[in-house]
Amino acid sequence: MTFDAEKALLPTGMCDGLPPEAAKEAACVERLMTAFAAWGYARVKPPLFEFEDSLLSGSGRTMATHAFRFADPASGRMLALRPDMTLQVARIASTRLKTAPRPLRLGYAGQIVRIKGSQLRPERQFGQVGAELIGVATPDADAEVILMAIESLAGIGVGALSVDLGMPTLVPAFCDDMQIAEAHRHDLRLALDRKDSAAVHALKDRIGADSARVLGAMLTATGPIERTLDALRALDLPEKAALERDRLETVARIVAAGAPDLEITADPVENRGFEYHSGVTFAFFSRAAGAELGRGGRYRTDDANGGEAATGLTLYMDTILTMMPPPPETKRIFLPAGTARDAARTLRTQGWQTISDLDGGGADHPDFTSSERETGTTADKARHMGCSHFWLNGTAVEI
Structure with missing residues (x-):
């Protein structure tokens, strides 16, 4: 290997942004941020790294395994490179903008770095564009964020859009209602994550036959939103679980009214990737792309100390850019x-x-x-x- 070739070698999951793709990404980011601003979302700029005990506390604990850590020569404390920007924006809202009027609408764009990629996203550094709606817990807030994302993506030329809704709080609410022991919930969660209805049925002796039947029905209630809602309404859900189902239905109705041509699907038991969410979640897709365009959902800005109700979204620029048409030829x-x-x-x-x-x-x-x-x-x-x-x-x- 020559010296020049050695210098060009980069760590796994890292790449250089070259012309014209780097300019294409920058232009796309600015168009999305402009679209968010038209909905009233003010831009913020979090730092690249923060103190570890701040960035990875509370809801940030779910991202702890993804974050690079290193010692700060200036303070002697441990720092962490941001593996996600959502939690940083939540911190800004609860500190710097604590007295700002609610609901608070914030947008952001920047690069994030993770220790390792995933099978679907092997890159360890990629751009995020996102928005957070903080201080309101209504279904209209969830729907606003979804509709804004759909309108913004369509505005930059992404077509054939769809959104997949989830309710990761539905199963825990049902387990609480039915007083299913914590010792059995882990195995139940594994079975649901694997979409293994036989494994759910096999738990009937531990969680009760009626609970296994209802949870099995939830597992198969996946697909177009009307089919999912019909299947959930057919179940005799206890109080807390019924409230979660109704919340999902309300958000779906508002989104459908705001975007009549949008394809809406739902998976009421999906939890992977939404571990810190506390309500309706959503993931954006296009038939022209092989991966998620972005995702988000309802959460609390600091689940360890109560915090505020919030709904946020994150768009993945690496996936979105594969769908963008070539930029017009420059004179x-x-x-x-x-x-x-x-x-x-x-x-x-x-x-x-x-x-x-x-x-x-x-x-x-x-x-x-x-x-x-x-x-x-x-x-x-x-x-x-x-x-x-x-x-x-x-x-x-x-x-």
Whole structure:
């Protein structure tokens, strides 16, 4: 391996953002943030790392295994690189913006880093764009965040959108109602996560035959939202579980009314990835993509100390960018040495990218091919620099 090749080698899960993809991502991020701002979401900018005992406390405990940690030479305390930005925004809301009027609408964009990737997302660094609606616990708040995400994604050209709703609190509420022992809930959760109805049925001697029957029915009540709601309404759910079901139905109705053409599905027992959520959850998909575009849901800003009710979403830029059309071709013009600065400035105000000839080289230009060296014309130099035009006697000449 040469020295240059060794320098180019990056850790697993890391990559360089190169032209034109880096510019494409930046433009896409700004369009999404502009769309969020139109809904009243003000932008915040959390730091790249924080004190470990702050970032990974409370709800942040669920992200502790994903975070890089290192000692701070300045304070002597342990720091953690952010593996997610949602918890940082919640901290900002409960500290810096504690006295701001509620509900508080905040948006954010930035890079996050994790110790390891997943099978579906092997990258260890990727961009997030998100929003948090803090201080209100109504179904309308959940629906607002979902509808804003759908409108924003459609606005940047992502088509064939769908949303999958979940209710990770439904099963725990049912277990509380039925007084199912904690010792049995772990095995039940494993069976539900595996979508293993036979394993759920096998627990009937420990959780009761009626409970196993109802939980098995919840497990199969997955699919289009109307089918899911019909199946859940057919169950004689106890009080707490019925309230969770009704909350899911209310949010689904509001979303359907706000986006009549949106495909809505539901999985009422899904829990993986939503461990710290306290209500309706959602994941965004497109038929044109092979992975989630983003996800979110209801949570509390600090579950260890009560905190505030909140609903948030996070969009994954790496997946979204695979669906974006190529950026429009930029007008790129080559300016020979000696071009007046005023002329160059005018071209830039007209939308041109100006590439100035800084060395004035001709036929002996070291980067030219042999054929280019034979002519050494301005057109050749412009073509070599990826320009579509060159400047000649006050006119943009197409190559």
